[in-house]
Amino acid sequence: MKYLHIYLISIAFFSCSKKKAEEISKIENPYYYRAYDFYAEHVRDSAFLNFSRAEEVFKDNKDSTGVANSLVIMAIIQNQQADYFGAQETALEALNYLSTQDPDHFETLSNNFNNLGSATGELGEMDKAITFYNEAIKFSADSNNVRTYLNNIALLYQDKEDYPRAISIYESILKSPDLDSVEFARVLTNYATAMWQYRANYNPIPELKYALDIRKKEKDMWGQNSSYAHLADYYAKINPDSSLYFAKRQYALAKEIDSPKDQVKALKRLIRLNPVDSIPTYFATYQQLSDSIQQARAAARNQFALIRYEVEKNKSENLKLQKDNAETTNRLIGLSITFALLGAGSILWYKKRKQRLELETQNKIKASHLKTSRKVHDVVANGIYRVMTEIEHKDDIDRNGILDRLEDMYHKSRDISYEAEKIERVDQPFNQEITNLLQSFAGRHQKIIIAGNDPELWQSVKANVQQEIKHVLQELLVNMKKHSQAENVVIRFSMVHHDLHIHYKDDGVGLPVEMKRGNGLVSTGNRIKNICGDITFASEPGKGLRVEVIIPTL
Template sequence: MPIDNPAYDKAFEYLENGHADSSFYYFNAARQVFLEQGDSLFVAKCLINMSITQHEKADYFGAQETALQAIPILNENESEHHAFLSMNYNVLGLASFYLKDYPRSISFYEQAIKYSDNSENTLAYRNNLAVSLMDSKEFTEAQAIYASILKKTNKNSIEYARILANLARIKWKQDPTYPAVDEFFTSLRIREKENDFWGQNASLAYLTEYYEFSKSDSALFFAKKWYNIAKKIESPHDQIKALKKLIKLSPNNSSKYYFQTYNVLNDSIQEARLAAKNQFTMVRYEVEKNKADNLILQKDNADKAYNISRQRMWTAGISIFSVVVIIGGIFWYKRRKERLQLEAQNRIKANQLNISRKIHDVVANGLYRVMTEIENREDIDQDGILDRLEMMYEKSRDISYETEEAKSEQQDYHIQIAELLKSFVSENRKVIIAGNDTEQWERIDVGANEQIHHVLQELMVNMRKHSQATNVIIRFDWDTELLRIYYSDNGIGMSRSFEAGNGLEGIGNRIKSLNGHITFKDREEKGLKIEVSIPIL
């Protein structure tokens, strides 16, 4: 049973519908499937059909190349391969004939006859052989073939008409005085009766050639009929040959018309052939590429088979070593992660204790002093009190960026970040956020999240107070082991003489506590860019 190959069936559908180019493509696709499955006979069938298509499209070199690939695949000792061997050699013979390589075409036709197991096909191959012999001036051998075929052929058949005309043409080529015209007319009448238009095309060509130098008016008459038949059978090759005769035999006024027609048709044929050759070249490139890939795969398999015995010797040892390394690596990684987390937590606790002290010393004591002054003094300096409250506000704000309560644990952290940043949006200010991915934030522990939250808050507060920016961009880039935060705005920027206040110093301390790094860029002219990088534990 043949392998199920939809491309093979589709190729024949296109072939039957006259779409030779598409059939070529699908035969090539089917060939690759058969090749992978090891079905050599169907690989050869695909190649033969591809070469026939190339021959019909006048890509003779391509047809030879494709057909030659099928020869080593077919086995002359297998009787079921013989029919395909004969078809393949016939294609090679036809391609060689049209390339005017007559000795090689003769050799290929002889091989086609040798492997043919069908009498009708054998007859066609012998006829092709005789044509090549005739064009290579081996008239005696060609005449002998036609004479032997003619004896076995029904006198009223299309095949008889063809052999009769070809035999008469050979005799006339050998002896220009031979009256071949009677046999030409006999052959033509049979072909007209059988509606064999291709046969009529050949007979009219022979009659034109026969009368060309003896009766030019008769030659012109048959040349016109030949040209009309060639158009009817849609054979550009025969139309070109007929037009050449019409140009030569016609009066000047008609000759010019035929010459123009010849030029247009010839250009069209050349363009069509070039297009076909280019199209088939690309498909043949894929054929060769697949072949090369297959050879490389075979070589790789051979190398693997050669090395497999040595690999088995090392497999057990390498496996044990790998297990030890993996277990040790996991244990080391966990210990390292625990250690880093513990260190981070300790730093956070120490920072929290420090902040608690600041709240007590700065805010509580300051508020107590103001309250005492208000309580004990009747003439309250309202402006002074406001200035001192403003000062305490600034100091408490410096502390608040470290002590603000974390968002509810029930709310996703990426939502907290989004709400924080979007809270700074106003009618005159846009805030653009990128890379705020919930899955990525899950890689950051809670303590680090709080620190990052405060860093972002401080950046945005500074922006609102100092930058005069109308556009702010915050982008989070996540690598395997590193989080990068890019901040940029179109505000007034920071001059080199700018001195960082508590807020920016606090940002630096927080990032340092996370083993991170902060970089300020474009500190001159307009705008500010900040890059923060924090390791992901």
Template structure:
């Protein structure tokens, strides 16, 4: 588990001249994250108005840490990068905010699967940290990232360095012991990690270290899962209890995964229902946090804009503004009329092209039958499905295949966001975790069935490609809508896609589908690990 900082919070040096900053810390101490975020945002604007860049940077660091703690990793990244624009790396007095900001940037980047870049951010955190406790904490985060990408030798060097330090902190000592044993076992499956793991566990019990106990129980459950399932189940149950005490939904989900995997079939359903309910709750909480923080920032910017207009509002400017607005509206309405006509013409041409393209049997077989069968097989392999449901699904594919050359997109009464969620979750397995954010009914408002049909098949093609080729175990989809554009962000932690990759028919078809709805699709082929894909297309409000 990665750690934010030694006290799990950002530094608490408070300037007395900014009342918003003081209020923000009061809310933070009470655990009211939304209110703290709002007042840090107000305090940031106050500092900027008074030309205090350091103060603005401190506020952004706190906002970034709050966002990351709430699971909004994209927001945490953005705010941390913004903070760097206000902080001065040549001023040692600002180091207390620079090192936690880089550490938080490393955590958010690690959680998004960009491990190589996360290592660089942890190095920066270490460079600006002066306290030995902070340095050892960031070294631990760096070693955890090396462990994640299976560079066990590098991870062990760091863990042993931490262990060899002169710290008298028993919690730190136990953490290093546990991490070393886990890493050695991952490096060599024959390594007997039990004595060291149990030694660390006993220290944590004596220290009443709940965070440490959560980690120890997780390591022991993993270690015994293949050799002593009874022991593994015991430790997984203990971890689940500790995770509930810590109110950590992520750790509860991981404990439930082990319990589902190892328990007899008659108990699996009970754990699976708990897992599904909790996972849905986590996804909703992360999405709500991201939307809430974005809304707070938007409201503040809108308020500033309104005040600026009021300050400059006088009779002479009103007259000029009326003239300017009139001219602009005329140009805008004329442009909208011309654009609408042009768009209708282009849409008609695109629809004709799509109809011709749909006559190509090979593409239909791939999209409708092949991927449809692959999805059914995947669900049968990883989920319990009623025999009648399977028969109905296969019969539906058979009907489509009988006259495939004349098939038109089929309308469906099921809501778009539910269809997308169902599609993505059908690819989730015990080994593949799929995170979904932003997929709401509001997002798909005014999207035509024809456009949705194309987007749905593109997403299905990405998931089939992931399952067949990427070797990923974490997949993320984030949906966003700004004005008249919908953006879809795909990430996974698989083997990535080299720049010289030759696209398969499926991926080429995905590109053609997006082009047919005036959209764009970009594949990030420059990453060493994982894959990022961004899709954007217009919608009519």
């Protein structure tokens, strides 16, 4: 029944938010209006996708209220689809765009905190959930919503077995003069349940049946489902036959309202109460339904993550296209100017060439020193850090494998002193080698998503370039583990017009403005330059790091 409470409040919030959406021009942000149509048709994935796209449009227009509304509704959809961690993350992100001092934001803040309380409660963090519900009450001007939030707080106290506090809240709600019959039946059911859980000799049957009669009269199917569940629980020890009767009624009603979660709870009661010969049938249904619920939840989590990733990817590609168009225009202008200055430039070219040759001679001397130090950094330091990362995050440690890698690093470090640099030879395809390298940095708190790492991608990339790319990726992930505090990392590979594109993005703390690049990032830039590539770092403190690498393959 907690889900239903959130659903009813969400409907009210959607209705109010859609009025605001009608004030927004379809030309300015068509995704926002379209998202409501999909939600009304119960097409949750399309609604989530369009709200995600609307969020990006609002960000481009610097409309913080529009961004907040989009994120709040996206979090509600994730909560309804049982993606509780995703709902928490999205709802907390929405708070960055809302002001606790602006009355126009109070309604959105209230609904967002209510959703946070629901998702957090489902994850078992009851004290935090109570805090979020209290915040929802603070920003709500709707007495009906306030009573629902109080009811949810009382349910959490019940779960914590703090029955006196839960009972006190229920009693205060029941005294409200404007309580409608459906809400009265819901609170009365919860009150009676809390009383018999608190006092073993308390008889809740008159109140439970009175609430059930109200729900039947009001045709409140979800409410009847709740009543049958509470009656079955109460009779479980004192009258198993009555308990079995109400459990069967609840199971039938849960199927009628299409609530898999309540069906599973009813089946657990039926397995416990039925004769032994009836248990296998119920158990098989219970197991099948439980598995399907878990699969649906996992699919929802992955689906929402992929939607947000695709929206981010499309935005990045659009920005790159704009950049390419601007570069083409600038190139044409520059070409015209070049022809005009070609004569005078010939003399300057001769002088510059002479200076460049002298500079190259000096750089070769420096490069010979940098080459050795870079080998030590890449082969020894990063190799040891990778082994440390695997030991830290893997429960079953491959002792022999780790010893083999340490021995390999020993031989490589010895070869450095003789300047015997060798290109690594592996028996597995290079794309699999890249996958193994990247996934070795994943841990309990870091998720790494890899896209586009196909065998065909690497066929046109030279072996020496492949090794440089491997060292660059390793350096980026070592820096991520050491400094970024990121939880999610996305690395995407693609081939565009014979240019290899590597897109790196994490949600860590980013690079502080005042921070100087360490030896690792400087070495990374030098490596890309040496293979005629281009690397761009984009970061704002607290908003993660983005890295774009472009390497020609011809």
